[in-house]
Amino acid sequence: MSPVPVIAVVGPSGVGKDSVMAALAARDPGLRLIRRVITRPEEAGGEPFTGVSPQEFEAMRAAGGFALSWQAHGLSYGIPMPSDAERAGARALLVNLSRGVLLRAQEVFRPFAVLSLTARPEVLAARLAARGREDVADQARRLGRADMALPEGLRREITIDNSGPLDDTVEAVLAHLQRESA
Ligand SMILES: Nc1ncnc2c1ncn2[C@@H]1O[C@H](COP(=O)(O)OP(=O)(O)OP(=O)(O)O)[C@@H](O)[C@H]1O
Numbered sequence: 001m002s003p004v005p006v007i008a009v010v011g012p013s014g015v016g017k018d019s020v021m022a023a024l025a026a027r028d029p030g031l032r033l034i035r036r037v038i039t040r041p042e043e044a045g046g047e048p049f050t051g052v053s054p055q056e057f058e059a060m061r062a063a064g065g066f067a068l069s070w071q072a073h074g075l076s077y078g079i080p081m082p083s084d085a086e087r088a089g090a091r092a093l094l095v096n097l098s099r100g101v102l103l104r105a106q107e108v109f110r111p112f113a114v115l116s117l118t119a120r121p122e123v124l125a126a127r128l129a130a131r132g133r134e135d136v137a138d139q140a141r142r143l144g145r146a147d148m149a150l151p152e153g154l155r156r157e158i159t160i161d162n163s164g165p166l167d168d169t170v171e172a173v174l175a176h177l178q179r180e181s182a
């Protein structure tokens with residue numbers, strides 16, 4: 001049985017990573033979401049994640065609880081290694097990663113692919129403002145990272161524009177996955 005691939009969903013804040021991941025999982029039960037550990041209050045909403053204090057995060061990291069961890073936006077993010085139960089029967093595991101950890105992730109998770117989402121700058125700004133999860137200053141800081149490039153050396157990567165309707169993006173991703181598995 002071939003191992004279950006991990007697909008990193010990446011792109012600038014507001015591009016729609018969590019929305020696309022949730023919509024993909026809703027369309028195809030074989031696409032499952034890896035639950036992240038973040039030093040963000042769980043009541044912030046959005047993706048289903050485990051919110052912990054910085055102290056709890058550091059204890060988990062020091063105990064080897066994360067296959068991958070990083071800092072961004074003043075937060076700490078940790079990815080536990082998917083369990084056999086999480087992988088059993090899955091077509092792929094989707095995970096929201098920082099663009100800055102992709103080469104490390106490519107060594108940790110095998111097989112591994114990257115789904116890079118893009119959107120026009122004005123779309124990003126409008127979406128962050130409408131979502132209202134961050135204050136205006138944090139929105140501006142996040143928009144400042146929008147142009148961060150993907151690293152050289154990724155073995156499998158596809159870029160899809162999510163400026164338009166979410167359903168169009170989901171169809172494009174599913175069509176690509178279909179072609180890949182054909
Ligand atoms: N294709 C789309 N059309 C319209 N609205 C969208 C689309 N994709 C996402 N959104 C909306 O844009 C906002 C940002 O989406 P989401 O939170 O999924 O982005 P993200 O990349 O996970 O952001 P962050 O990195 O800041 O968590 C949300 O309010 C979401 O509902």
Ligand SMILES: O=P(O)(O)OC[C@H]1O[C@H](OP(=O)(O)O)[C@H](O)[C@@H]1O
Pocket residue numbers: 010011012013017072073077096097098099100145148
């Ligand atoms: O700009 P880059 O480093 O690609 O991503 C920065 C952070 O934003 C996303 O998390 P979230 O959407 O804030 O939960 C990523 O997972 C990363 O942690």
